[in-house]
Amino acid sequence: xxxxxxxxxxxxxxxxxxxxxxxxxxxxxxxxxxxxxxxxxxxxxxxxxxxxxxxxxxxxxxxxxxxxxxxxxxxxxxxxxxxxxxxxxxxxxxxxxxxxxxxxxxxxxxxxxxxxxxxxxxxxxxxxxxxxxxxxxxxxxxxxxxxxxxxxxxxxxxxxxxxxxxxxxxxxxxxxxxxxxxxxxxxxxxxxxxxxxxxxxxxxxxxxxxxxxxxxxxxxxxxxxxxxxxxxxxxxxxxxxxxxxxxxxxxxxxxxxxxxxxxxxxxxxxxxxxxxxxxxxxxxxxxxxxxxxxxxxxxxxxxxxxxxxxxxxxxxxxxxxxxxxxxxxxxxxxxxxxxxxxxxxxxxxxxxxxxxxxxxxxxxxxxxxxxxxxxxxxxxxxxxxxxxx
Numbered sequence: 466x467x468x469x470x471x472x473x474x475x476x477x478x479x480x481x482x483x484x485x486x487x488x489x490x491x492x493x494x495x496x497x498x499x500x501x502x503x504x505x506x507x508x509x510x511x512x513x514x515x516x517x518x519x520x521x522x523x524x525x526x527x528x529x530x531x532x533x534x535x536x537x538x539x540x541x542x543x544x545x546x547x548x549x550x551x552x553x554x555x556x557x558x559x560x561x562x563x564x565x566x567x568x569x570x571x572x573x574x575x576x577x578x579x580x581x582x583x584x585x586x587x588x589x590x591x592x593x594x595x596x597x598x599x600x601x602x603x604x605x606x607x608x609x610x611x612x613x614x615x616x617x618x619x620x621x622x623x624x625x626x627x628x629x630x631x632x633x634x635x636x637x638x639x640x641x642x643x644x645x646x647x648x649x650x651x652x653x654x655x656x657x658x659x660x661x662x663x664x665x666x667x668x669x670x671x672x673x674x675x676x677x678x679x680x681x682x683x684x685x686x687x688x689x690x691x692x693x694x695x696x697x698x699x700x701x702x703x704x705x706x707x708x709x710x711x712x713x714x715x716x717x718x719x720x721x722x723x724x725x726x727x728x729x730x731x732x733x734x735x736x737x738x739x740x741x742x743x744x745x746x747x748x749x750x751x752x753x754x755x756x757x758x759x760x761x762x763x764x765x766x767x768x769x770x771x772x773x774x775x776x777x778x779x780x781x782x783x784x785x786x787x788x789x790x791x792x793x794x795x796x797x798x799x800x801x802x803x804x805x806x807x808x809x810x811x812x813x814x815x816x817x818x819x820x821x822x823x824x825x826x827x828x829x830x831x832x833x834x835x836x837x838x839x840x841x842x843x844x845x846x847x848x849x850x851x852x853x854x
Contacts, residue, residue: 482744482747483780486740486744486780486784487784487787488784488787489736489737489740489784490737490740490741490780490781490783490784490785490787490788490826491784491785491787491788491791492788493733493736493788494733494737494784494785494787494788494789494822494826495788495791495792495795496733497729497733497734497788497818497822497825498789498822499792499796500729500730500733500818501730501815501817501821501822502796502813502814502815502818505815505817506813506815510645510712511709511712513645513646514646514707514712515707515708517585517586517678517708518678518679518680518681518682518684518685519583519677519679519707519708520676520677520679520685520688520689520692520706520707520708521677521705521706521707521708521710521711522536522540522674522675522676522677522692522704522705523673523674523703524701524702524703524704525702525703526702528673528674529673531557531669531671531672531673532671532672532673532674532675532703533670533671533701534555534670534671534672536555536672536675536696536701537553537555537576537672537675539695539696540553540675540677540695541553543691543692543695544688547680548680549680549681549684549685549687549688550677550678550680550684550688551582551583551678551679551680552579552582552583552677552678553576553583553676553677553678554575554576554579554580554582554583554584554675554676554677555575555576555655555672555674556574556575556655556672556674557574557655557658557671557672557673558572558573558628558673559572559573559624559626559628559653560572560626560627560628561624561626561627561634561651562624562625562627563622563623563624564623564633569627570610570624570649570651571649571650571651572624572650572651572652572653573650573651573652573653574652574653574654574655574658574659575652575653575654575655576655576656577597577598577603577654577655577656578598579678580597580605580652581593581594581597582678583676583677583678584647584652584676585678586644586646586647587605587640587642587644587647587652588643589605589640593605593639596639596640597640600637600639601654601657601660602635602636602653602654603636603637603653603654604622604636604638604639604651604654605638605639605640605642605651605652606638606641606642606651606652607641607642607647607648607649607650607651608641608642608643608644608648609648609649610648610650610651611638611641616638616641617641618638618639618640618641620637620638621635621636621638622635622636622637622638623635623636624636624651629667630662630666632658632661634653634657634661636653655672685707688705689706689707693705734825734829737784737825737826737829738829738833741777741781741829741830741832741833741834742832742833744780745776745777745834745837746837757844759772760844766842766843767842769838769841769842769844770838770839770841770842772838772841773834773837773838773841774830774831774834774835774838775834776834777831777833777834777838778827778830778834779830780830781826781827781829781833782826782827782830785822785823785825788822789814789819789822789823792814793814793819796813796814
């Protein structure tokens with residue numbers, strides 16, 4: 466009689482309870498995988514943003530308070546030798562949406578001459594840059610948006626603005642950005658927007674934000690201080706922050722999402738530990754006589770210990786796999802794989818989340834089965850048979 470045979474028979478003993486226990490493991494594990502995958506995606510984006518060395522300069526009051534476009538020249542003058550600063554790109558929020566579609570795209574008008582430099586992670590080739598600079602209707606679209614609306618390079622599209630003066634503009638797609646960090650963004654030329662605004666009777670050429678591409682982390686830190694010092698006590702007082710700090714303002718406005726996800730993961734671990742512990746204690750009480758019989762026919766104390774602990778581990782692993790596999794399929798299936806939350810266009814299963822869930826399942830299986838296995842090992846054969854008989 467092998468250990469595997471005994472374990473399988475134990476699982477078949479009460480099929481309903483085994484199925485419910487596996488389900489009780491599976492649902493929390495699916496939540497765990499999704500939560501940790503989300504946190505990992507945010508951390509990967511943060512690491513990528515840090516590598517890009519971009520500095521955001523906005524009005525100190527709020528992002529909606531506009532800055533004059535001439536501030537770009539003043540910022541560039543702070544580093545005349547170009548030792549710290551590579552390029553400055555002014556941007557204005559457009560808030561465009563596809564006509565008759567309620568969702569607003571993260572659409573921004575950018576200075577056409579410096580956008581390819583500041584956003585080098587858009588991965589524009591020389592031909593892409595040439596098309597961008599040649600055509601004033603040119604736009605650069607993230608892969609997530611392009612997939613959602615079936616847009617391709619060369620496509621003519623229209624967007625209507627959700628902010629005054631509520632323009633409806635035509636664009637020409639010249640680049641699809643494959644970079645995950647840019648998947649939910651739509652960029653077009655700011656000179657085109659300003660021309661259209663002037664035609665509509667709006668004459669103020671201003672920007673919501675200036676993005677600065679720096680040459681080094683040290684240069685970024687010093688520029689941040691110099692820029693804020695240059696405009697202190699002026700009507701256009703600025704607040705400068707690196708890209709991760711700037712992005713954190715938006716994630717925190719929706720709540721501490723990463724913290725909530727991590728707290729959810731801890732709750733998941735606690736829930737499955739309770740489920741596993743309760744199941745194994747019930748199993749031990751029901752099988753006291755059986756364990757006594759095993760000892761009577763010559764099973765060693767160590768083997769009895771492994772039978773009980775092995776059942777706990779097997780239940781934990783089955784439940785974990787029952788949660789991981791459907792979660793991975795759901796996150797990949799359409800339309801569940803399209804998240805479109807901030808910079809994250811699609812949530813994919815992280816290998817770290819899978820490894821973490823399997824590790825937790827093993828630890829919970831050991832923790833929940835260790836005490837019942839120890840009690841089973843200590844059972845005296847006569848007492849076990851007498852207790853149930």
